[in-house]
Amino acid sequence: MRLSRRFAVAVVGVSALLATAACNSTGDDGTAVKDVEVFTWWADGGEKAGLDGLVSAFGTDCANFTFVNGAVAGGAGSNAKQVLASRLAQSDPPDTFQAHAGAELSDYINAGQIEDLSQEYKDWGLTNAFPQGLIDNLTVDGKIYSVPANIHRANVIWSNKSVTAAAGITQDATTLDGFFADLEKLKAKGVTPLALGKDWTQLMLFEAVLISDLGADKFTGLWNGSTPWDGADVTKAIADYQKLLGYTNKDTRDTFDWTDAEKLLMDGKAGYQLMGDWEAADLDAKGFTGYGYSAFPGNGATFQWLADSFVLPKGAANVEGTKCWLKTVGSAAGQKAFNTKKGSIPARTDAVPGDYPAYQQAAIADWKSQKQVPSCAHGAGCSQGYMGALNAAMGKFSSDGDAAALQTALVAAAGQFSK
Numbered sequence: 001m002r003l004s005r006r007f008a009v010a011v012v013g014v015s016a017l018l019a020t021a022a023c024n025s026t027g028d029d030g031t032a033v034k035d036v037e038v039f040t041w042w043a044d045g046g047e048k049a050g051l052d053g054l055v056s057a058f059g060t061d062c063a064n065f066t067f068v069n070g071a072v073a074g075g076a077g078s079n080a081k082q083v084l085a086s087r088l089a090q091s092d093p094p095d096t097f098q099a100h101a102g103a104e105l106s107d108y109i110n111a112g113q114i115e116d117l118s119q120e121y122k123d124w125g126l127t128n129a130f131p132q133g134l135i136d137n138l139t140v141d142g143k144i145y146s147v148p149a150n151i152h153r154a155n156v157i158w159s160n161k162s163v164t165a166a167a168g169i170t171q172d173a174t175t176l177d178g179f180f181a182d183l184e185k186l187k188a189k190g191v192t193p194l195a196l197g198k199d200w201t202q203l204m205l206f207e208a209v210l211i212s213d214l215g216a217d218k219f220t221g222l223w224n225g226s227t228p229w230d231g232a233d234v235t236k237a238i239a240d241y242q243k244l245l246g247y248t249n250k251d252t253r254d255t256f257d258w259t260d261a262e263k264l265l266m267d268g269k270a271g272y273q274l275m276g277d278w279e280a281a282d283l284d285a286k287g288f289t290g291y292g293y294s295a296f297p298g299n300g301a302t303f304q305w306l307a308d309s310f311v312l313p314k315g316a317a318n319v320e321g322t323k324c325w326l327k328t329v330g331s332a333a334g335q336k337a338f339n340t341k342k343g344s345i346p347a348r349t350d351a352v353p354g355d356y357p358a359y360q361q362a363a364i365a366d367w368k369s370q371k372q373v374p375s376c377a378h379g380a381g382c383s384q385g386y387m388g389a390l391n392a393a394m395g396k397f398s399s400d401g402d403a404a405a406l407q408t409a410l411v412a413a414a415g416q417f418s419k
């Protein structure tokens with residue numbers, strides 16, 4: 001048990017490791033268990049700044065308990081999820097872990113790995129604190145299983161404004177055709193028009209293209225089984241996506257995390273990047289102010305959402321401490337401390353927009369007024385098995401460019417994993 005716990009925290013550094021080594025988690029001596037190991041993939045930049053905000057609220061609300069950082073670095077949980085799966089398989093859960101609302105959370109519920117929090121929702125006055133649609137994504141058979149920390153938007157295109165201006169782009173495109181024309185202008189300037197990273201970031205870009213080509217309702221249907229993957233509209237989206245790949249950093253994209261692609265943008269070596277709105281917080285944390293943002297071209301008034309939430313795992317060593325963490329996550333003060341630094345908007349409906357930076361103020365308005373569709377790359381729309389199959393298919397397509405094989409793989413993944 002100790003070994004795997006140490007492995008998980010080693011990634012975030014020696015101090016966290018020492019803190020864990022000193023952990024008194026068994027309570028065998030009858031003393032109260034203090035440490036609360038919080039497992040995330042928020043190890044750096046804006047993500048870490050958000051976590052730090054939450055930790056400071058926890059320190060105020062839960063002074064009897066000690067936060068232990070179990071973060072495992074790697075965008076979208078690319079490393080963390082593997083470590084977590086192995087710990088859960090060994091009945092060695094952290095005290096709490098980050099899970100996406102929607103299909104991904106259902107994976108943990110169906111596997112019997114997390115506890116029902118319905119009573120805590122009543123005790124803490126959370127029942128009416130969040131939008132009903134979000135609650136539905138945290139609920140199975142009438143029981144609520146996690147506390148949402150935020151709502152992120154996935155379908156945002158970020159730009160380096162000096163680079164786009166130098167290429168003569170005065171306004172971000174609102175259609176795919178307009179976007180291709182702008183990417184040509186950037187190419188002529190000798191920069192990477194569109195910075196891209198590996199598998200899951202490629203899936204995000206592909207999802208954005210699918211929203212443009214299929215529209216919001218048919219896109220949502222891909223995840224609930226009502227839109228087939230073998231249609232001509234998906235074939236067109238694959239062709240458009242392939243054309244976009246031609247404007248990306250081909251030699252590095254399959255090894256880059258999202259922050260590596262972001263660095264191309266910050267360094268003035270790329271014009272655009274499609275990424276979720278954790279990028280706003282990360283650019284802010286890194287002191288880069290010359291960025292612009294728009295909905296991905298052709299996505300119109302569609303808000304592609306995902307939400308981070310925290311759970312109480314079955315067998316958690318410190319149940320009381322974890323409940324205190326979860327209560328903080330759901331509180332107005334906790335959501336403000338977290339989301340003002342994370343780039344996301346609060347899941348609570350009673351948040352005050354004026355408390356947030358400019359980007360989030362725009363996102364709060366869009367979340368209320370726009371059509372909502374789920375993200376598969378971040379677990380809202382598809383299960384972890386489905387997501388893994390699609391990430392693998394995108395990675396393969398990045399190297400072999402075989403459009404027919406990609407569509408066959410998408411159809412096969414849906415057949416295996418779609419409900």
Ligand code: GAL
Pocket residue numbers: 041042047074075076077100152276278306307308378
């Ligand atoms: C998402 C997560 C976000 C952000 C992002 C990049 O899956 O929901 O909060 O951390 O990954 O790592």
